[in-house]
Amino acid sequence: MEFRGYNPKEIEKKWQRKWEEDRVFYVKEEGKKFYLLEMFPYPSGKIHMGHVRNYTIGDAIARYLFMKGYNVLHPMGWDAFGLPAENAAIKHGMHPAVWTKNNIDHMRKQLKSLGLSYDWSREISTCEPSYYRWEQKIFIEMFKRGLAYRKRGLVNWCPDCATVLANEQVEGGVCWRCGSPVTFRELEQWYFKITAYAEELLQGLKTLKGKWPERVLIMQENWIGKSEGAECSFPIENGEGVITVFTTRLDTVYGATFMSLAPEHPLVIKLAEGTPCESAVKNFVDECLRKRLINKETTEKEGVWTGKCCINPFTGWKMPIYVANFVLMEYGTGAVMAVPAHDQRDFEFAKKYGLPIKVVVNPIDKFLKEEDLERAYEEDGILVNSGPFSGLHSAVAREKIAEFIKEKGWGRKMVNYKIKDWGISRQRYWGAPIPVVHCKNCGIQPVKEEDLPVILPENVIISGKGESPLKSVPEFVKTSCPKCGGEAERETDTMDTFVESSWYFLRYASPDEHNAPFDRKRVKYWLPVDLYIGGIEHAVLHLLYARFFVKVLRDLGYIDFDEPFLSLLTQGMVIKDGKKMSKSYGNVVEPDEIIEKYGADTGRLFILFASPPERDLEWSEQGVEGCFRFINRVWRTFFNIINIIKSSNGIKEERHEIMKAFHQTIKRITDEFDSRYHFNTAISGIMEFLNTLTSFLDRKNGKFEPQDIFALKEVAYHLPIILSPFAPYVSEEMWSILKEVDERAKAYPYVSRHPWPSYNPEIIAEEFINIPVQVNGKLRGIIRVKKDEEEEEVFRIAFSDPKIQKYLVEKKILKKVYQKNKILNIVVE
RNA sequence: GCCUGGGUGGCGGAAAAGGUAGACGCAGAGGACUUAAAAUCCUCUUCCGGUUAAACCCGGAGUGCCGGUUCAAGUCCGGCCCCAGGCACCA
Numbered sequence: 001m002e003f004r005g006y007n008p009k010e011i012e013k014k015w016q017r018k019w020e021e022d023r024v025f026y027v028k029e030e031g032k033k034f035y036l037l038e039m040f041p042y043p044s045g046k047i048h049m050g051h052v053r054n055y056t057i058g059d060a061i062a063r064y065l066f067m068k069g070y071n072v073l074h075p076m077g078w079d080a081f082g083l084p085a086e087n088a089a090i091k092h093g094m095h096p097a098v099w100t101k102n103n104i105d106h107m108r109k110q111l112k113s114l115g116l117s118y119d120w121s122r123e124i125s126t127c128e129p130s131y132y133r134w135e136q137k138i139f140i141e142m143f144k145r146g147l148a149y150r151k152r153g154l155v156n157w158c159p160d161c162a163t164v165l166a167n168e169q170v171e172g173g174v175c176w177r178c179g180s181p182v183t184f185r186e187l188e189q190w191y192f193k194i195t196a197y198a199e200e201l202l203q204g205l206k207t208l209k210g211k212w213p214e215r216v217l218i219m220q221e222n223w224i225g226k227s228e229g230a231e232c233s234f235p236i237e238n239g240e241g242v243i244t245v246f247t248t249r250l251d252t253v254y255g256a257t258f259m260s261l262a263p264e265h266p267l268v269i270k271l272a273e274g275t276p277c278e279s280a281v282k283n284f285v286d287e288c289l290r291k292r293l294i295n296k297e298t299t300e301k302e303g304v305w306t307g308k309c310c311i312n313p314f315t316g317w318k319m320p321i322y323v324a325n326f327v328l329m330e331y332g333t334g335a336v337m338a339v340p341a342h343d344q345r346d347f348e349f350a351k352k353y354g355l356p357i358k359v360v361v362n363p364i365d366k367f368l369k370e371e372d373l374e375r376a377y378e379e380d381g382i383l384v385n386s387g388p389f390s391g392l393h394s395a396v397a398r399e400k401i402a403e404f405i406k407e408k409g410w411g412r413k414m415v416n417y418k419i420k421d422w423g424i425s426r427q428r429y430w431g432a433p434i435p436v437v438h439c440k441n442c443g444i445q446p447v448k449e450e451d452l453p454v455i456l457p458e459n460v461i462i463s464g465k466g467e468s469p470l471k472s473v474p475e476f477v478k479t480s481c482p483k484c485g486g487e488a489e490r491e492t493d494t495m496d497t498f499v500e501s502s503w504y505f506l507r508y509a510s511p512d513e514h515n516a517p518f519d520r521k522r523v524k525y526w527l528p529v530d531l532y533i534g535g536i537e538h539a540v541l542h543l544l545y546a547r548f549f550v551k552v553l554r555d556l557g558y559i560d561f562d563e564p565f566l567s568l569l570t571q572g573m574v575i576k577d578g579k580k581m582s583k584s585y586g587n588v589v590e591p592d593e594i595i596e597k598y599g600a601d602t603g604r605l606f607i608l609f610a611s612p613p614e615r616d617l618e619w620s621e622q623g624v625e626g627c628f629r630f631i632n633r634v635w636r637t638f639f640n641i642i643n644i645i646k647s648s649n650g651i652k653e654e655r656h657e658i659m660k661a662f663h664q665t666i667k668r669i670t671d672e673f674d675s676r677y678h679f680n681t682a683i684s685g686i687m688e689f690l691n692t693l694t695s696f697l698d699r700k701n702g703k704f705e706p707q708d709i710f711a712l713k714e715v716a717y718h719l720p721i722i723l724s725p726f727a728p729y730v731s732e733e734m735w736s737i738l739k740e741v742d743e744r745a746k747a748y749p750y751v752s753r754h755p756w757p758s759y760n761p762e763i764i765a766e767e768f769i770n771i772p773v774q775v776n777g778k779l780r781g782i783i784r785v786k787k788d789e790e791e792e793e794v795f796r797i798a799f800s801d802p803k804i805q806k807y808l809v810e811k812k813i814l815k816k817v818y819q820k821n822k823i824l825n826i827v828v829e
Numbered sequence: 830g831c832c833u834g835g836g837u838g839g840c841g842g843a844a845a846a847g848g849u850a851g852a853c854g855c856a857g858a859g860g861a862c863u864u865a866a867a868a869u870c871c872u873c874u875u876c877c878g879g880u881u882a883a884a885c886c887c888g889g890a891g892u893g894c895c896g897g898u899u900c901a902a903g904u905c906c907g908g909c910c911c912c913a914g915g916c917a918c919c920a
Contacts, residue, residue, distance in 0.1 A: 214834090215834065215915075218915085222832070222915080248920065328920090331919045331920075338920090343920070344918095609841090609842095610841060611842065617841085618841055620855070623855055626855055629854095671845085678845090681844095681845095684852065684854075685853085686853095687854075688853065694870095698870090773849095774900085776901095779849055814900085816900085827901095
């Protein structure tokens with residue numbers, strides 16, 4: 001076989017074409033399925049290293065599972081609606097649809113060059129009417145069930161994106177996309193009732209334990225924010241009604257000495273009206289709202305008296321009603337019973353305004369005195385000064401008092417969640433139209449199913465000025481009412497793009513289905529997703545929404561499972577010079593340039609080798625070069641072996657050193673794929689094997705025994721197979737060369753579709769093993785003994801070793817420890 | 830403030846279950862081949878100290894810090910420090 005140099009450019013193009021022509025990775029619904037999905041990209045223009053990492057990890061696993069005999073669904077598509085398309089339209093005068101399509105075409109080419117094993121026949125793009133049409137249908141069904149509704153309220157507003165944001169899209173007070181500080185607006189908006197599923201979304205997390213990263217589960221749990229407590233009403237003086245609070249600390253109710261209301265609480269102005277406090281209250285409320293609008297919040301507790309009081313029904317005390325800046329209208333009832341002795345915020349407030357502090361819970365081992373308190377005692381303890389409940393433990397008291405208020409009709413036990421309904425209205429053009437019309441007579445009416453999809457009109461003026469651009473298209477807006485046929489106007493808001501990504505994984509099962517969102521039978525076969533891979537940044541946003549959608553679709557009767565993603569792998573970021581790769585840092589490495597210079601195989605190998613998937617990956621050009629050198633070494637060694645084995649048949653010797661080393665390598669790789677996907681160690685295993693192999697070839701110096709030939713034949717056959725999940729192109733090329741000398745290979749046109757080899761444990765099993773010998777815990781020598789040798793004999797060998805003897809001269813042996821086949825420790829004085 | 834990760838050579842990282850710390854790769858040093866360079870191959874490479882012609886020799890220390898459990902700790906327990914991420918007045 002004549003040697004030729006490794007030429008990635010040539011071979012990568014060739015195999016890419018062949019895979020595509022023969023539809024090597026296309027799948028039908030037959031056999032044991034595995035649905036492997038990577039988060040689909042937003043078509044921003046070109047792929048970045050983060051994408052390459054995400055898809056390379058997924059591809060290695062998909063290829064392994066293919067070879068293991070699974071019927072692997074491994075699809076790719078485009079999260080194609082979104083703001084950047086509109087911004088590009090404003091900037092370059094290009095229509096968002098054209099901009100998006102161009103980007104998709106370019107990025108598809110880039111992905112293909114990476115050698116990813118996708119079933120491209122299932123490609124979807126969410127901006128196509130054939131996709132969003134079904135989203136509109138689902139919306140209408142949700143609307144009919146009250147799961148999609150419209151309400152007026154204070155919403156998050158990004159002044160830069162000129163649109164509304166969901167709570168999940170506000171990160172630390174700034175917009176998740178552009179980073180501008182978020183302000184508030186009072187608007188009428190569409191919402192999805194995710195709160196109706198709060199408890200189930202929380203409970204479902206338990207079923208994902210061990211299969212999703214712990215931190216993602218915790219982040220979702222915190223986001224849902226369940227707390228168990230009680231609702232309790234306090235009558236306002238002079239019979240002006242009641243104030244209802246939510247509390248988790250009903251055991252401290254005897255210590256409630258005043259009441260705090262949120263600035264937006266509807267009672268605030270009413271209570272203050274006509275009292276001397278009226279103008280102070282109004283000023284305070286205005287100032288609070290203004291501060292919120294410009295996002296200037298302080299931790300300093302401030303408030304003013306409304307001029308009114310309510311009564312603590314337990315003690316009969318008058319509780320002054322305050323309006324306070326730290327009380328949130330969005331949580332609970334917007335009113336808090338203040339217990340300064342047992343809540344730090346109330347404590348600070350009480351100290352500032354001279355309000356009474358009363359201890360009603362003591363720690364188990366001491367008595368607290370109000371005058372000594374430096375901060376609130378917030379732990380549970382034993383109740384005091386609490387009427388009939390004194391002496392009870394907090395936990396018991398909470399139950400008893402809850403029963404008591406229920407009997408009295410003052411309140412009841414209650415559960416509260418932090419999660420809010422998902423605001424999905426966006427005042428933007430490039431999104432799926434919300435399929436309803438507004439009729440003067442009939443109100444809000446869903447579009448008739450046969451009239452779907454409501455297609456986005458093409459001729460739109462996109463100003464980016466905050467009003468939905470669709471309002472500027474009269475032929476779109478003007479329509480007739482689906483109910484009465486009279487004049488009506490279409491809804492001009494579009495849906496949040498997170499709605500598309502909440503169900504796209506279902507569409508891949510049957511992307512060609514024209515009569516329904518998806519074909520139930522095929523969805524039943526493929527879904528749920530067995531392994532989902534993507535960035536941690538979607539821990540709450542996308543992953544929570546998708547879980548919600550699956551539960552909704554289940555309740556709408558479409559599917560019969562509860563969770564979309566059985567297991568989740570979150571990969572780390574790609575870092576360069578210690579910082580995230582980004583344009584603003586100027587440290588971006590273009591995937592295309594790496595492919596051009598070294599080939600996709602090298603890029604893939606480096607990404608998998610540089611660090612385990614879940615950790616951040618430090619980009620290193622020299623590291624890439626190292627991987628390129630490794631592939632070249634494999635290539636040369638492979639030619640070398642081919643030339644050795646082509647003439648002779650060899651004789652089988654299972655325990656040949658090379659066979660042994662090779663089977664160990666197979667085991668190492670297989671174990672990684674079957675457990676934790678740490679490909680860095682799997683690849684280092686292949687490197688180690690290659691080191692062993694080359695030093696063996698060197699040592700033999702061209703003189704090979706028939707046993708050697710047999711072993712090398714095995715290596716030549718299996719090396720392309722085990723390398724193929726990581727570096728598929730060069731593996732295919734090696735396979736095609738192998739075919740010229742090994743008949744067996746001819747049965748498989750593609751190494752990508754060759755069954756994964758199993759290793760033989762008997763070959764790996766060692767007859768003799770090395771046992772490290774320690775004296776007083778320090779390594780002093782290594783002895784070689786038969787595997788499973790008797791303890792007595794092992795010690796005999798150790799004691800007769802001169803190296804070890806040296807440390808035992810004239811020492812009294814206190815203890816001897818032997819861990820079978822592992823280690824030996826001799827303790828001396 | 831609370832919750833999660835994480836801290837191991839010059840660097841990326843190994844050590845999956847308490848048992849030889851530093852696999853593999855990068856960078857570095859030396860050597861072989863070559864007129865030369867590139868490429869390739871070989872050797873060395875945690876730190877400190879000692880013997881020595883040189884050491885593949887000897888001794889000691891070492892996985893953020895302090896302490897503990899154990900024959901044995903990067904790994905387990907307690908207390909702290911630092912870094913990254915998430916949540917952040919949630920009653």
